[in-house]
Amino acid sequence: MLHLRAVSPPDRTAEVIELLRGHRGATHLVVIPGAAVEPAGDVIEADVAREAADEIIESLCLLDLDHTGGITLEVIDTALSDAADRAEEDAPGEGADAVVWQELLGRTGDESRLNVTFLTFLVIACLLAAVGVVTDSPVTIVGAMVVGPEFGPLAAIAVGLVLRRWDLVGRATVALAVGFPVAMAITAGASALAESTGLLDVAALAGEHQVDFVFDVGPYSFIVALLAGAAGMLSMTSAKSAALVGVFISVTTVPAAGYAAVAAILGQWEKVGYSTLQLLVNLVGIVLAAATVLLLRRRKQRNAATERPLSRG
Template sequence: MLVHLRLNVPTALSDAVCDLVVNAEWATNVTVQRGVSLVPEGDLIECDVAKELAGDVITRLKDLGLGESGGILVSSPTAWPFAAARRLVERAPGDPDDAVIWDSVIDQAYAASRPTVTYHVFLALATLLAAIAVITDSAVLVIGAMVVGPEFVTVAAVATGVLFSRWGLTLRALRLLVLSFAVSILFVALLSFAADLTGLVTSEMVSRPRPQTAFIWHPDRWSFIVALIAGAAGVLALSTDKANAMVGVFISVTTVPAAGNLALALGTWTPSEISGSLAQLGLNLSGMILSGVVVLTIQRLLWQRVTAASERLFFSR
């Protein structure tokens, strides 16, 4: 698997960047267009590199000063049907599916910590679905709420900020989590209060036995274990570009349902459910952040050696 680098290079750095990409074994399809870059003024240099080595390449480019004075864009081609690409991929250590481009992880973390209207709307809708799932004791609706919930990438952003000591990112992501859950819970609680006044929803509906959904407000040791597993899955998916819908479902199982139950309990004032839902939500978020930091740390320190060793062990090439 290749990634494409598009580099806007100031004239003063052009020769150094050219030497880096032209003389390296890890690059192919190197092109240089002199003087075509207007901002910054200089050259446009493009090349393709094996995904496994892309992170190292970007680090070298940034060490030359290109990250501060020029431009680095990374994209992923959908196909590379030529012999030089195959040889390049075969020489690269590890498997491209296991490759981690840390600059991409950091950029995704910053994107996931932005307080967009869409983010708040999706979380509010997910919380509302979870509340209805509580009323109807419907496992199907719980799954629907988990699909809609957008929060797992923000949890991973918190872990990323901690790992790289980017405390501004960490605080921004934490603020988004707290604010978005507070807004969603308040929104659903107000709807629940209105429904309680009209008789559509009652406290008895919330507190009665619910064999299909009782797990979302009964925190125990297994809740924390699930949160640890969910957090590990979330950051692994983020770092290896595998954040698909099923991972989103798995992560949200520990957060959105508890938020929906909490909102419903507040709106109908069912105290027996409030403390359990709060504990479940807090326990799950803290567990996911903890395991996320651990997994990212392991990836940062050992991932390249582990993937290279697995290639030798399983003869994947």
């Protein structure tokens, strides 16, 4: 269940109440006239089944509440109520399968922006990857995978493509297009400094190593990226955030970027090329799979909504 709170101009309150009272997926309706100060209006609260939330929010937006008032959603961990049980039973589909699109837009929108925090995490992740390459430490490479923040913008691109939100696609693309070159340049600078002080030499990349999988691009690189992108988007849309950790440690985006930076300083241009290709393969595979998952879930959700009416009566 989700808790919905809306701030409504007084002249719209009756329509909002009628909408929520008539919807099978809404219950626990509370109205507090004149309680809102900024923006001024009435406060209307209700608990809604997750699988009905997207339609309810869309209807409230058609009443212009997102501009003249406000709409917020919160997750309810526990709801002990026969009315809540009925709302969940009457709403089409399963809550775990439902996608609240406005919620997803909000999450991916926040994570798609190029800012200092995003760049800092990406730089740290690339530096960790570089250390893992130099020391031949798979554990450090895994650490770099977990720290890397790149899945947020990749998910935002997928959401933007499916919903045709080109502003979201543009912001996320800029974040990746600027973030990775900056992180790789800083990592290359740190590698050059390490080489000048004797901490790094050409022998570090000579021969076979445990971390060679980072630049070993092939069909399985794309397959893993597809699986990771699908799992990551399922995790985001079903609130299974723990699964994201598995996604982070299954793709070699950041490690490939770090490997390319080290290899460039040591003049290992073939490995630079393979690492860069590995990076691109993973980025494309994740976006493609994530967008496909969203398209399938959107179609399923629409089909479920048409199978039975959501209004009472």
